[in-house]
Amino acid sequence: MKVGIIGAGRIGKVHAKNIAALVPQLEIKTIADPYMNEETEAFARSLGIPNAVKDAEAILKDPEIEAVLICSSTNTHADFIIRAAAEGKHIFCEKPIDYDIQRVRQAIAAAKNAGVKLQIGFCRRFDHNHRAVYDMVRSGKVGKVNLIKISSRDPEPPPISYVKVSGGIFYDMMIHDFDMARFLAGSEVEEVSAVGSVLVDPAIGEAGDVDTAVVTLRFANGAIGIIDNSRKAVYGYDQRVEVFGSEGAALNANDTPSTAVFYGADGTVSESCYKIMWDRYTGAFVSEMRAFAKAVSENLEPSVTGDDGLYPVLMAAAAAKSLKENRPVRISEVS
Amino acid sequence: MKVGIIGAGRIGKVHAKNIAALVPQLEIKTIADPYMNEETEAFARSLGIPNAVKDAEAILKDPEIEAVLICSSTNTHADFIIRAAAEGKHIFCEKPIDYDIQRVRQAIAAAKNAGVKLQIGFCRRFDHNHRAVYDMVRSGKVGKVNLIKISSRDPEPPPISYVKVSGGIFYDMMIHDFDMARFLAGSEVEEVSAVGSVLVDPAIGEAGDVDTAVVTLRFANGAIGIIDNSRKAVYGYDQRVEVFGSEGAALNANDTPSTAVFYGADGTVSESCYKIMWDRYTGAFVSEMRAFAKAVSENLEPSVTGDDGLYPVLMAAAAAKSLKENRPVRISEVS
């Protein structure tokens, strides 16, 4: 099956490489980026991608291309989904679909009405460690879910220029954790309470955002969720989840480059977390692409649906409102 | 130095045994309990305690006794503090001082005015694992504190009869975690948000309490705290703390009876947490008693002061109010 990739930034290139090497069902025919340059052309050639172009329309209008990967900037996601749906192409779209909930709904509706598959790029669902906790929960080992705890801390804050346009920490960072919370709980969130501080970099505060945030979630089934985010953990990419229930608790530890340990006079030292997201989630990016290939080629419901793309945006909107108004906000208030 | 113990229930007996065996500076002269019986008398004899009586006044009026341990039921704590202070005796009092904030203040004032030492029984401050995290924080290793996370889950809920009079989960259980949060943060809490559910036993809900609770704390220095409590963790006494800061994170794992591990065909199995509080905090009870002996005999400020007894009660009051009104509550609202 021939696919096109819209957007040749970091994540577009990661998907391109993974597909070329490890997803034999998919064949990349075209990669498009408005800033297409020689380097990216060389990159495309090295992977055997025949066409490297500027205009995404070359993909959208190509009748041979059956599926597109939307890896462009967030503000273009909804439009490309709508365009791709109109052309009858299956869609893998990076998260979030949009910051505007109406736009998200329109995009999802477009895909639904066109009868094309839409998979959202919540890659962490495919991570081996998170998936193992999920499997324990789904197998019933944990029993009834009472509490969900998610820690998610990045090694470094993004550039301030990004913070200004990203929609803020709830939209550009905690969105992953909102999705993970739903994924693990198997229940919808009804109410959100957010607390936030500027503790990492005052410039983030000046840009109107917080860099340290805690959100409490009430699920429909009575379970409670807690998410903490920090823009800066000096020890690397800290990503842990915990699900506590009536029969036990399932939790994971961070991934490290090796299991090696040093017993020294001053302590026992093991490796820090990965410092780079692409190293941490190497396998997850491959797995989500294989899942997309499988969903499209076998006509299955994608493992991360359009609705899975909508709810985290609702939660982000509620969290932002909660932080601003310093009160719990119901999802129904922002829907 | 001669001491008297008021209250010969479980905790009074633990302190008695520890002092007799492991705290040579203190000598128990009298143990008093309104329900004094033959069994407790035999217990006292076995430890070489000369007097086992019903009336605490036998202790309070004994000029030879320099310090008292108040291990009676919570509703008597404040009165006994005031009485002991009036008699010029140093005081170790189990937590909480009282559920009524004015009573707490009166008791603290009484001790202060009488110039006697008052140490509150927040034993977890003396636990080796929590203390090790505290030491990392105080040494500066963690840098500026940004986040504090505390999990505290009991193996079994208390009897419903106890839930009805205990003041609820915030007063009888999370009170320890409120103290721990302040201890680790080195900053006061300004605002509290509580979420709670009845997920363990409907009878707890009928008694007007919740059995699963999450509280978010805002500290004066901008740091954020999260505490989660559950009345029932089938795997035992789950007590973990984490402090995340600008230079790293300090956290601990649960204590287990041994480090032994079994590599089996179906998984690698290590021991569960302790299932009994007295096993989990064996060392902490000894250490807090040694600290009290030291504070009294060397005329030092106790390591857990009367004010340390007040603040967690304020936090519990704020949490209870927050849960009821479903909004953040400032400590100043309940002071």
Add this chain to the structure above:
Amino acid sequence: MKVGIIGAGRIGKVHAKNIAALVPQLEIKTIADPYMNEETEAFARSLGIPNAVKDAEAILKDPEIEAVLICSSTNTHADFIIRAAAEGKHIFCEKPIDYDIQRVRQAIAAAKNAGVKLQIGFCRRFDHNHRAVYDMVRSGKVGKVNLIKISSRDPEPPPISYVKVSGGIFYDMMIHDFDMARFLAGSEVEEVSAVGSVLVDPAIGEAGDVDTAVVTLRFANGAIGIIDNSRKAVYGYDQRVEVFGSEGAALNANDTPSTAVFYGADGTVSESCYKIMWDRYTGAFVSEMRAFAKAVSENLEPSVTGDDGLYPVLMAAAAAKSLKENRPVRISEVS
């Protein structure tokens, strides 16, 4: 650079897939196997390998092919090395080169004289966990090496038919650990003492081999090594190394599919080791192939030389003799 693969069994196919997907410097032109069949031809086509043939001479005589991978049965390794060297081709050869020490020496000499690269397939040197211990040792963290301990246990014994021809546990299994011991120690072994028992399957004993073996090594620098092997560990592929020295100890834990843990009423359960070698050493096979590509294309000494192929065979010969004669055997006795 064009390469040919001799032998399309399990390991030949693993290398073929890895090269096709992840080693862009190498291009497989031909794969040869005397038992070439339709399935293997289809496999070759799926990877874009133009030629799938029966006779290895099609590779050895092809002037366009610059390097060969020898993945055939052990008894053919030395011959193919000699033939490939004669044709001036660089060589990657699976371990061991041969059971016969003179044949090993001839093969190594052939490669040396022809001036071609020869890399031996001791893949564990490229494993992330073993490499991390190696790096700690080489960095000087461990100080002077005093002790080396290696555990290596397989999930299941090989078929008895294989045991009969493999040369026995020292040649077909511990050979990896002999290499690892030298790799970690940075010193040569001078004397070997072996102890062995038949504890897993009496049929192994009837075939003239042991299934449980411990070998003690004396290194030239005074360090001592210990290797234990078992043909059957029900919990999977158990592969741990430890290096103890004057400044500390470096050791690793087994790899597991995830870091997930379950806190249950009966214990804390984490995942068992991998049960399949190809899963355990996925990354190592890729890394050794990349190292070979690099050594050949940049004209570097291979990271596992012909001599590195010789010494483990000497150690195996000494171990076999030690087990038979129940005495320490010096390497010089078998050289």
Add this chain to the structure above:
Amino acid sequence: MKVGIIGAGRIGKVHAKNIAALVPQLEIKTIADPYMNEETEAFARSLGIPNAVKDAEAILKDPEIEAVLICSSTNTHADFIIRAAAEGKHIFCEKPIDYDIQRVRQAIAAAKNAGVKLQIGFCRRFDHNHRAVYDMVRSGKVGKVNLIKISSRDPEPPPISYVKVSGGIFYDMMIHDFDMARFLAGSEVEEVSAVGSVLVDPAIGEAGDVDTAVVTLRFANGAIGIIDNSRKAVYGYDQRVEVFGSEGAALNANDTPSTAVFYGADGTVSESCYKIMWDRYTGAFVSEMRAFAKAVSENLEPSVTGDDGLYPVLMAAAAAKSLKENRPVRISEVS
């Protein structure tokens, strides 16, 4: 039951304190030491021990004393056992009984003939971590035992003066591990192979000993054992055991002062092992004394018998001979 302690050195004092505080069945009437001084007298008084004397005969001849603890120097153990047995007193004796096998046999025979209990001070059998592995083995979880591995490394070598008279590393250090190997295996050792080096301090070599030693054991049931010892591990008291069998493996990790961990930019750091033996085996010393009190007061076979005192000495003798002659030595050769 009244007891006397012969020898008021470090270990005698540890037992005295433990009995006084934590073993209510035993009451120390007399402590004897040829170097009795004011400090030790004060120590005795502080524990409420009525008599502190120079001559052990004051204990041995005291009809009120029913049991003695022999904590004097090793060369006096056998004599005191024989004397105490003659006086009909139960005996707890520190390990080893003697370096001379005939003396050991005589002492054991004396106790047997007198019908008194004799417990040997192999305290590690009572350690929580080692005991937990033992329990797994005895419960059948591990299945048939195939391999036993013991690491035992001390933080610092003893003074050279001690090395010269201690009998060497096999008698003063590995003796504990010889006992542990038998304890875990539940089978007797038939043959011993030793390898040793001087890697820590040349002065140890000049004193005729080695400081790094590995011993391989063959058990009667076919199982194989490995013990490694080093006189110096900079990271503290390294004591780990592993039992591998047909159904899995049981192993333990070192004890550390706390479970606290620091996630720092340069690695994840947890606590080193204990650096002092008395801290590492605090609980084991108490437990062995409780076991002795129980055996004596309830007329039970002691958990570490006289024969358990004999076999490790035989193993040490075989190991010393094996090291000297560089060949495996059967236990029957030294019995």
